[in-house]
Amino acid sequence: MSSLLRTPLPSSEQPRAAADVRLSVEQASYAYSSNPSQAPLFTLEALSFHAKPGEIVAILGPNACGKSTLLKLISGALEPLSGRIFLNGFVTHSLPPRTRAQRIALVQQESRLLFPSRVWEFVLQGRHPYGSGLRFETEDDVTIATNALTQVGANHLSDRWMDKISGGEKQRVILARALAQQPLLLLLDEPTLHLDIGAQVDLLHNLRRLAAENRYTVVVVTHELNLAGEYADQVVLLQKGKCLRVGPPATVFQRELLEQVFQAPLSVEMTASGRPRVTLFSNT
Amino acid sequence: MHRIISSFVSRPAALVHVFLFVAAIGVFAQADSPRPSSQTGARELVDEMGRSVRVPVSPTRIISLAPSITETIYALGLQDHLVGDTDFCDYPAAAQRKPKVGGIINPNLEEIAALRPDLVLVTKNINRLDTVRALDTLGIPTYSSSAPHTVSEIISSTQKLADVLGAPEAGKSLGQEMEGQLAALQTKLADVPPRRVLFIVWTEPLMSAGKNTFIADALRKAGGVSIVEASQDWPKMSLEEVVHLQPDYLVFAASHSESATRDFEALATRPGWRLLDAVRNRHFAVISDAVNRPGPRIVSAIEELARQLHPEVFQDSPSPERVSPPANAASFVSPHAAFSSLSPSYCSGSVESSCVH
Amino acid sequence: MRPLTLGRLLFRCGILAVILFVVVVIALKMGAVQVSLYGLGRDLIRVLLGQSSAISTDYGMIVRDIRLPRILLGIVVGASLSVAGASFQALLRNPLADPYVLGVSSGAAVGAIAALIIESHLALSPELAGLITPLGAFIGAGLTIAAVYFLGRRDGQIDSSTLLLGGIITASFLSAIIMFLMNTLSGSNLRGTVFWLMGDLSTPQPRSLLFLLSFGFLAAAGAIYTTASDLNLLLAGEKEAMHLGVDVPRVRIVVYLAASILTGLAVSVGGTIGYVGLLVPHVMRLIFGADHRMLLPAAALGGAIAIVIADTLARTVVAPSELPVGAMTAMAGAPLFIYLLRRRIT
Numbered sequence: 001m002s003s004l005l006r007t008p009l010p011s012s013e014q015p016r017a018a019a020d021v022r023l024s025v026e027q028a029s030y031a032y033s034s035n036p037s038q039a040p041l042f043t044l045e046a047l048s049f050h051a052k053p054g055e056i057v058a059i060l061g062p063n064a065c066g067k068s069t070l071l072k073l074i075s076g077a078l079e080p081l082s083g084r085i086f087l088n089g090f091v092t093h094s095l096p097p098r099t100r101a102q103r104i105a106l107v108q109q110e111s112r113l114l115f116p117s118r119v120w121e122f123v124l125q126g127r128h129p130y131g132s133g134l135r136f137e138t139e140d141d142v143t144i145a146t147n148a149l150t151q152v153g154a155n156h157l158s159d160r161w162m163d164k165i166s167g168g169e170k171q172r173v174i175l176a177r178a179l180a181q182q183p184l185l186l187l188l189d190e191p192t193l194h195l196d197i198g199a200q201v202d203l204l205h206n207l208r209r210l211a212a213e214n215r216y217t218v219v220v221v222t223h224e225l226n227l228a229g230e231y232a233d234q235v236v237l238l239q240k241g242k243c244l245r246v247g248p249p250a251t252v253f254q255r256e257l258l259e260q261v262f263q264a265p266l267s268v269e270m271t272a273s274g275r276p277r278v279t280l281f282s283n284t
Numbered sequence: 285m286h287r288i289i290s291s292f293v294s295r296p297a298a299l300v301h302v303f304l305f306v307a308a309i310g311v312f313a314q315a316d317s318p319r320p321s322s323q324t325g326a327r328e329l330v331d332e333m334g335r336s337v338r339v340p341v342s343p344t345r346i347i348s349l350a351p352s353i354t355e356t357i358y359a360l361g362l363q364d365h366l367v368g369d370t371d372f373c374d375y376p377a378a379a380q381r382k383p384k385v386g387g388i389i390n391p392n393l394e395e396i397a398a399l400r401p402d403l404v405l406v407t408k409n410i411n412r413l414d415t416v417r418a419l420d421t422l423g424i425p426t427y428s429s430s431a432p433h434t435v436s437e438i439i440s441s442t443q444k445l446a447d448v449l450g451a452p453e454a455g456k457s458l459g460q461e462m463e464g465q466l467a468a469l470q471t472k473l474a475d476v477p478p479r480r481v482l483f484i485v486w487t488e489p490l491m492s493a494g495k496n497t498f499i500a501d502a503l504r505k506a507g508g509v510s511i512v513e514a515s516q517d518w519p520k521m522s523l524e525e526v527v528h529l530q531p532d533y534l535v536f537a538a539s540h541s542e543s544a545t546r547d548f549e550a551l552a553t554r555p556g557w558r559l560l561d562a563v564r565n566r567h568f569a570v571i572s573d574a575v576n577r578p579g580p581r582i583v584s585a586i587e588e589l590a591r592q593l594h595p596e597v598f599q600d601s602p603s604p605e606r607v608s609p610p611a612n613a614a615s616f617v618s619p620h621a622a623f624s625s626l627s628p629s630y631c632s633g634s635v636e637s638s639c640v641h
Numbered sequence: 642m643r644p645l646t647l648g649r650l651l652f653r654c655g656i657l658a659v660i661l662f663v664v665v666v667i668a669l670k671m672g673a674v675q676v677s678l679y680g681l682g683r684d685l686i687r688v689l690l691g692q693s694s695a696i697s698t699d700y701g702m703i704v705r706d707i708r709l710p711r712i713l714l715g716i717v718v719g720a721s722l723s724v725a726g727a728s729f730q731a732l733l734r735n736p737l738a739d740p741y742v743l744g745v746s747s748g749a750a751v752g753a754i755a756a757l758i759i760e761s762h763l764a765l766s767p768e769l770a771g772l773i774t775p776l777g778a779f780i781g782a783g784l785t786i787a788a789v790y791f792l793g794r795r796d797g798q799i800d801s802s803t804l805l806l807g808g809i810i811t812a813s814f815l816s817a818i819i820m821f822l823m824n825t826l827s828g829s830n831l832r833g834t835v836f837w838l839m840g841d842l843s844t845p846q847p848r849s850l851l852f853l854l855s856f857g858f859l860a861a862a863g864a865i866y867t868t869a870s871d872l873n874l875l876l877a878g879e880k881e882a883m884h885l886g887v888d889v890p891r892v893r894i895v896v897y898l899a900a901s902i903l904t905g906l907a908v909s910v911g912g913t914i915g916y917v918g919l920l921v922p923h924v925m926r927l928i929f930g931a932d933h934r935m936l937l938p939a940a941a942l943g944g945a946i947a948i949v950i951a952d953t954l955a956r957t958v959v960a961p962s963e964l965p966v967g968a969m970t971a972m973a974g975a976p977l978f979i980y981l982l983r984r985r986i987t
Contacts, residue, residue, distance in 0.1 A: 108880075121644075125877070371962060393707050412836075417845075
């Protein structure tokens with residue numbers, strides 16, 4: 001799949017980071033305020049981390065810790081107040097929208113459609129960044145979209161209406177659309193929120209396989225401790241806009257640290273595969 | 285960029301539209317349609333709107349787009365040259381049998397064109413400028429009278445129209461007759477103080493005629509004076525204000541007096557209206573709706589009103605003698621003709637008057 | 642998986658174009674004066690060959706100078722309103738949007754009435770006087786477009802819900818001004834204004850204006866069409882569209898301006914004809930789907946067909962009188978809207 005029609009990067013800027021680092025967040029920070037003259041309502045303090053092709057990074061933390069903000073910075077939707085974010089050496093925010101959409105795909109939780117459309121139409125939308133002006137989809141576009149559906153195991157849904165499929169199926173279709181963009185970077189914002197446990201495991205499993213096969217860099221925002229622990233190669237732990245630790249799950253999942261962040265008693269064990277497992281206790 | 289243009293050009297809606305467009309250009313690029321020829325020569329005139337019009341010397345196929353003009357044409361005896369009028373041209377009865385071209389503000393251009401007129405007559409106060417422009421585009425001569433603000437203007441406009449239609453003598457005699465009647469009326473009313481009146485156009489909302497309208501002037505000539513000071517043509521009056529001003533008489537214009545009397549009775553029972561002395565004393569006058577038309581019947585309507593406002597002046601004088609109108613004209617100016625659908629037992633509302641025909 | 646191809650697009654539009662042609666021919670035949678189909682065909686051919694003087698005068702004048710221009714005007718107005726309606730529905734992400742929801746028509750009405758009032762105080766030549774009302778309407782529309790644009794901005798960009806609110810408020814405010822102005826009008830001006838407000842195509846327009854209208858339609862509709870794929874994505878949501886590569890601010894401005902210009906042009910010459918801009922896009926969506934690359938041309942052709950039919954009925958049903966075309970579209974449009982609502986099309 002990855003051999004099909006990946007367009008080369010524009011050569012106007014020189015790459016800056018090390019050869020095998022794809023995503024590079026360097027001292028990026030942000031602040032929200034309701035109007036410029038007032039003090040910020042929320043601040044994301046400067047943080048840094050790197051990710052390679054084929055890696056899964058989990059951005060972990062309780063609600064309102066700045067996870068979604070960080071994801072928006074990485075996606076290029078927001079410009080960092082300080083610091084920069086590079087994708088293969090190019091600043092994500094400065095890329096024009098079309099080029100950015102060819103490199104970065106965002107999978108959101110829901111998709112509200114004003115007028116109903118079919119699954120295949122929806123997935124074909126992922127090919128939009130590869131056309132200009134008024135265009136009709138080509139044979140290649142159809143092939144890529146079909147492959148994307150196959151990769152998430154949703155080929156049988158192709159002719160169904162988007163508003164008539166289940167939540168889990170919809171999630172897979174949204175993921176397929178993101179894959180049809182043939183991105184380098186795959187971003188997911190709390191993808192497991194509306195899924196049952198089986199579907200959650202399926203999704204993460206698929207992501208790991210896709211990341212390995214297609215060399216995607218995957219960044220997942222989540223508050224599910226054990227999913228992050230089991231599937232992530234790196235974890236970025238946030239609390240109230242501050243990054244407390246970055247690293248492989250084994251180093252980040254320290255009991256005192258997690259208890260402080262999540263405000264709940266817990267215990268951490270290492271499994272045979274070297275992955276941490278967190279057990280939460282009730283507050284007695 | 286060229287991809288956008290090529291996708292643009294291949295767009296079928298554009299193609300279809302371009303085709304229609306080219307067809308339309310072909311159509312429009314043709315020469316103007318030739319104008320309908322008239323029987324005699326034509327002359328350049330300036331109409332009462334300041335437009336320069338090429339009018340046949342004696343037009344024989346006239347279309348009238350205003351009821352007042354239709355009535356004037358009949359009064360001048362030229363009705364044989366009238367080939368079409370509007371749905372609203374209902375007087376005299378014969379006018380209803382003429383071919384109809386539609387409404388006053390929305391006449392049907394096709395009908396007008398199909399009648400091959402050599403002159404179309406409009407007035408500024410009820411016809412639309414758009415209609416005039418449309419007729420100009422089609423090359424149909426159109427003459428517009430202005431909106432009269434006084435009864436004298438109505439008379440002079442009638443005479444000008446008679447000139448345009450090639451019947452100046454009929455116009456002059458009609459004008460003289462109307463002026464004569466008015467003068468006689470003025471003499472009768474010379475020593476009588478005018479009554480304060482409210483002319484009611486509509487009751488809900490209460491609307492009257494403004495001081496600059498010919499209706500206000502007609503009221504004056506009838507020995508009344510309108511209590512309305514507004515300079516708008518059809519002002520909406522506040523009932524409070526009217527109660528404050530307490531007019532002596534309420535004046536209604538109607539085609540049938542019985543329905544008007546019924547309307548008055550209904551009005552008298554409504555809240556607020558009973559505060560008017562005119563309502564309590566049943567001081568109301570009903571005149572022909574000819575008063576709404578700036579045409580030949582306005583003088584009769586004025587006399588009608590005068591007889592009701594000042595019955596004492598008319599008690600011992602029957603309807604005065606007439607100069608006989610042109611042989612084939614409808615008997616237009618006599619007060620009987622003005623209110624021909626009136627039942628003879630009509631009475632004015634005031635207690636001390638006797639019933640008047 | 643069968644995405645839209647150019648071939649399929651052309652084929653479907655071709656069918657619609659044929660329907661439009663048939664409707665136009667029928668409309669040319671119908672009217673207060675009877676015209677035979679054979680005579681019509683023969684004369685149209687004569688016209689195209691440059692032999693129009695061979696046509697008998699009054700009959701030729703009726704078809705060529707009265708009916709044909711009116712039908713062409715109806716086509717441009719119907720196409721403009723439908724494309725504008727479809728565009729606003731996508732831009733505002735609201736299936737109830739129509740071309741008038743952002744107040745452009747109210748602004749045009751104020752401009753037209755103001756022009757009427759001014760005209761009565763000036764002494765203008767008839768040609769100039771003829772252009773004043775459409776000009777006033779267009780200026781009124783333009784000012785409203787600018788005002789609503791500035792009202793509809795947030796953080797320097799157009800925001801859909803703010804735009805909708807700003808537009809509705811502006812429309813209400815301008816309607817109040819219209820009522821006030823109408824109070825000061827009198828006689829024929831007043832009645833003419835009422836007629837215009839109902840939507841009326843019976844006034845022949847100068848040729849220059851017709852050319853301008855057609856050119857304006859092609860330019861504005863063409864501009865919107867270049868964003869057709871983007872509009873498909875905008876329907877899913879602005880953030881999603883942005884992440885799929887749509888330059889959302891640019892698309893918003895282009896669509897807003899072009900659709901408003903289309904509305905302004907249509908209203909300037911035809912008054913506020915209702916229901917066409919709202920319903921034709923929905924009907925076309927029912928038939929062809931919500932893909933704007935198909936929907937926009939289909940809406941243009943469908944709107945043209947609808948207006949030509951409505952206008953033909955308006956001038957023949959109560960002949961020799963005429964109804965305003967807005968009355969016909971309302972009478973047909975309201976039941977159709979109820980039907981669509983029951984089908985849960987929105």
